[in-house]
Amino acid sequence: MRNIIRYKIKAFALLLVWAGWICATSCQEDEPSAEVQLMSFGPSGVHHGDEITFFGANLDKVTEIVFKPSVSVPKGSFASVSKDRINIIVPDAAEAGKVVLKTPDGDIESKTILNFKVPVVITSITPEAKPGTNVTIKGDKLNWIEELTFASDLTIKKENFVSLSLTELVVTLPMEAQSGYILFATGGTDPLTFGSENQLQVTLPAVTAFNPSSAKHTEVITLEGTNLDLVTSVVFAGGTEVFAQAFVSQEETAIKLAVPATAIKGKVTLKQYSPVEVTPTSELTIILPTATAVTPSPAKPGIDDITITGSNLDLIAELGLPGSGAILASAFKSVSDTQIVLTLPAGTKSGGITYKTIHGYSNNLGVTVRVPAPGPAPLPITLYDETIAPGGGDWSWNKVVSDPASTEQFYSGDVSWKFQTSSDGGLSSGGITAIDASGQQVFTFALYGGPGTDGAKVAAILNDNWGDYNSVTLVEGKWTEYQIPLTSFPTTDVTKIVRFAFKVDDRSSSVIYADRVGFGPAGPPPLDYYLYNDATQNGWGAWDGWDIVSKDFASEEEVFKGTKSIKAVYSGQWGAIQIGRDDAMDITGYSKLTFRVYAAAAQDFIVQLNNDADNYISIPQGWSEVSLPIATMKGNTSAVKELRLKNNNGSTPVTIFFDEIGLRN
Numbered sequence: 001m002r003n004i005i006r007y008k009i010k011a012f013a014l015l016l017v018w019a020g021w022i023c024a025t026s027c028q029e030d031e032p033s034a035e036v037q038l039m040s041f042g043p044s045g046v047h048h049g050d051e052i053t054f055f056g057a058n059l060d061k062v063t064e065i066v067f068k069p070s071v072s073v074p075k076g077s078f079a080s081v082s083k084d085r086i087n088i089i090v091p092d093a094a095e096a097g098k099v100v101l102k103t104p105d106g107d108i109e110s111k112t113i114l115n116f117k118v119p120v121v122i123t124s125i126t127p128e129a130k131p132g133t134n135v136t137i138k139g140d141k142l143n144w145i146e147e148l149t150f151a152s153d154l155t156i157k158k159e160n161f162v163s164l165s166l167t168e169l170v171v172t173l174p175m176e177a178q179s180g181y182i183l184f185a186t187g188g189t190d191p192l193t194f195g196s197e198n199q200l201q202v203t204l205p206a207v208t209a210f211n212p213s214s215a216k217h218t219e220v221i222t223l224e225g226t227n228l229d230l231v232t233s234v235v236f237a238g239g240t241e242v243f244a245q246a247f248v249s250q251e252e253t254a255i256k257l258a259v260p261a262t263a264i265k266g267k268v269t270l271k272q273y274s275p276v277e278v279t280p281t282s283e284l285t286i287i288l289p290t291a292t293a294v295t296p297s298p299a300k301p302g303i304d305d306i307t308i309t310g311s312n313l314d315l316i317a318e319l320g321l322p323g324s325g326a327i328l329a330s331a332f333k334s335v336s337d338t339q340i341v342l343t344l345p346a347g348t349k350s351g352g353i354t355y356k357t358i359h360g361y362s363n364n365l366g367v368t369v370r371v372p373a374p375g376p377a378p379l380p381i382t383l384y385d386e387t388i389a390p391g392g393g394d395w396s397w398n399k400v401v402s403d404p405a406s407t408e409q410f411y412s413g414d415v416s417w418k419f420q421t422s423s424d425g426g427l428s429s430g431g432i433t434a435i436d437a438s439g440q441q442v443f444t445f446a447l448y449g450g451p452g453t454d455g456a457k458v459a460a461i462l463n464d465n466w467g468d469y470n471s472v473t474l475v476e477g478k479w480t481e482y483q484i485p486l487t488s489f490p491t492t493d494v495t496k497i498v499r500f501a502f503k504v505d506d507r508s509s510s511v512i513y514a515d516r517v518g519f520g521p522a523g524p525p526p527l528d529y530y531l532y533n534d535a536t537q538n539g540w541g542a543w544d545g546w547d548i549v550s551k552d553f554a555s556e557e558e559v560f561k562g563t564k565s566i567k568a569v570y571s572g573q574w575g576a577i578q579i580g581r582d583d584a585m586d587i588t589g590y591s592k593l594t595f596r597v598y599a600a601a602a603q604d605f606i607v608q609l610n611n612d613a614d615n616y617i618s619i620p621q622g623w624s625e626v627s628l629p630i631a632t633m634k635g636n637t638s639a640v641k642e643l644r645l646k647n648n649n650g651s652t653p654v655t656i657f658f659d660e661i662g663l664r665n
Contacts, residue, residue: 036061036103038110046090047117048141051079054086054101061103062086067114068097090116093166095143096187120144120186125196129173130203131230131273134162137169137182144186145169150200151180152275175230175273177202205230205270207280214285215259216315217359220248221284223255223268230272231255236284237266238434259286261359264434289315289355291367298370298556298563302346305333306369308353313340317358321369322351322386344369349413350563352382352518354390362390363433370563378412379444379518381437383500384429386413389518391433395499398425401511411446411479411515419502420450420511426503427514430464434496440519442483445502449474450511453504458512460484461501465492471505474512481516481526523561524625527594527662531579531643534562537662543580543642547572549653560596560623560659569655570647576608577645579661584639590663593628598657605656608644609635616648630663 037057046052054065060083064074071093079087096115101108121140129135137148143166149155154174162170182196207225215221223234229252233243240260248256265286270278291310299306301324308319314337318326324345333341353365368378383389388404396402398421406418419427437443447458454476459469468489472482486494500517504510530537535553542553548570555567568577587593593607597619607615607628612635617626630637645658 048092062101064102066100067094128201131175142169146187147185149183150177178274178276216287217261228255231270233271235269236263238264291365294367299344301344301348306344308340315357316355318356320354321348323349350378379520382518384517388429389432392429395428395430398423409448409513416513416515422509424508428501430499432498436495437519438495441522444483445517446481446515448479448513449476457505459503462492468492528665530662532661534564539581543578545576545578547575558598558657565657565659575647580642584641586638588637592664595661596659598623604648606646610642
C-alpha cells in the first residue's frame, strides 16, 4: 500500500514538472512580434484619388509606400495609420503593379498587383505628320496607354514610345503609316480600346515639275516637289521601276535619276514605304525616233535605196524590216537627226518598220515600207501582216490549229493566220509592245470564212476589253475587209494597244483566216465585185484599146490602194483603155459602177459599156472616186462584156491612172 502511494506521488511530481515546461513554452509563443507584416490591401481595382487600405501588423513602422513606376507617398501623407492598417489616397501618377512598403528593417513587396480603373482623356493630336517624325498626343492619364495602332494595323507598344507622361505621349510615326484614325489600348482593371475622333493626316510626297519635261532614254532628269525624301522608287510609264538606291541624288525637294531605256511617254508613279502610291498629273515625254515618210514607195528590194525622214533618227541603233530582219546602223548609207538612207535588202516584204535605239528601247517607227507585191498596201500601223507586231505572240485559246504563217489563204503578202477551234476558242495575239493608235481612225482587218461560217458573227476585241464589244459578219469562202471606227472602242486605251482577238461568236467549231490587221485612216469599204484590183480580176482582162501612146496595167507610179494601177497615156480625142471578158455579164443586180481615177490636172473623159452610149465624166486634179448608178447608166447593163475608159481632152497627150474598178451591191 505504501509502495502504491509512493508511486502515485512520484508520478504526480513528474506531471507537475511537465506541465510547467509546457506553460513556459506557451508563454514564450504568445509574446507579440515586432516584425512588420502586410496581410492584404484593397480594393484592387480603384480610381486615382480613391482611398486604399493596407492591412497587417506593425504597420505603424512603415515610413513610405511606393507605387509603380516610382510614385512615393511618405508617412506624413498617409490618410491614417495604425499598427494593423494604413489608409492612403492613390496618387494620380500611380500605375498598375506591385506596391512596396518601406520599413526600417527593409522593403516589403505586395504579393498581388494593384490595378486601376483609368479614365484616359485625349485632348489633342498632331493633325498632320510626316513619316519618321513625331506625333504628339495630349490629355490626361496618358501614362496608362499600353499601345496605339495607326491605320493599316501598325501597332506601337509602350516600350517604343519616344516619351510618356501623365499628360503627354510622343511617338514616332512609322514610315509605313498612312492617313487614318488612331486606336488606343489602355491597361488597368478594365482595359479600354478606343479611337481618335479625327484622322491623322500622313504627309505624302508630291511632284510639281519634271526638269526637263522631255528627255531621252538614260538622260538624267530632276523630279521637283515636296517630301520627296519619302520616295522609295519611281515607276515610269511602261512599268520600269527605279529604286532609291539607283537615284543619282535624293533630297526633300528634288530627286535626280536617269530615265530607264524602257520608259515610254506617260505619267510616273511614286512609291514609298506605305502602300499609298502617288501619281502626279503631269506627264513625262520621252524623246524617241519618229518617222514621217519612206521614199520611194514602192521600192524594189535589192535594187532601190530608201530614205526615211523624221526626227531623232540618230537615236536608232538598228531597224527591223519585214522579211529581212534587223539592219544595224553601221549598214546605213547615211544617218542624221532627220534622215536615214539605206539600200532595201533583198527579200524585204511590205509592212511596218520597227526600231531599236542606242539605249535598247524597241518600238514601231510608225511608217511602212512598200515593195511590189500582191494585195493591198500595208497599213500605217500593223498588228499582223505576214508577221505579228514586235513583242507579240500567239495568245489564241481553245485552239486546234493556230498558224500565223499559213500559206493556204492570204489577203496580202504570202501568208495569213489560220485558226481552227472545236471548243469556242478565239484567234489572238498579245504581249505586243504598246502601240499608240490614237492618230488613226479605224481598226481594220481582213477575214476569210471557212466551211460553215457564212453569216457568222465575229467579235473583234482590243486589249481584251470585252466591254467594247464590236462584231462583223463573216463571209464563207472569200476574203472580206472590215473597218471599225476607233470611236467604237470608247473605254479602250488606244494609245497603248497590246492585244487583239477575233472570236466566232455563234459557232463552237469554226475555221477562219486573218490578214492585214492594224490601224489606218478611214477609207471606203472594199468593192463587192472587182474588175481590177492590182490586176484584172474575175475573168476580166486587158484588151488592146486604141489611140494611146502607152498603157500599163501594173504601173507603180501612182497607186490609190494596193501596189499597182492602170496607167493610160492617151494620144487621141477618143482614145480608149479596154477591160473585157469572153462572156457577157449582167450587172443590173449591182447598184453602182465605181473606180478611182487620178489626173495631174482637171480632165474630162467618157465611160462606155460595150459599144453603147457615152457617159460623160469630169474629174478634179489628184485622186477622186467615180461612182455611177447602174440604173441610170447609158448602155446595155444586162449583158456587159467590155468597159471602155475613153479620153475626152482633145488630141494633146494626157496621162490618167485608174485603180480599184468594180461594182457595189
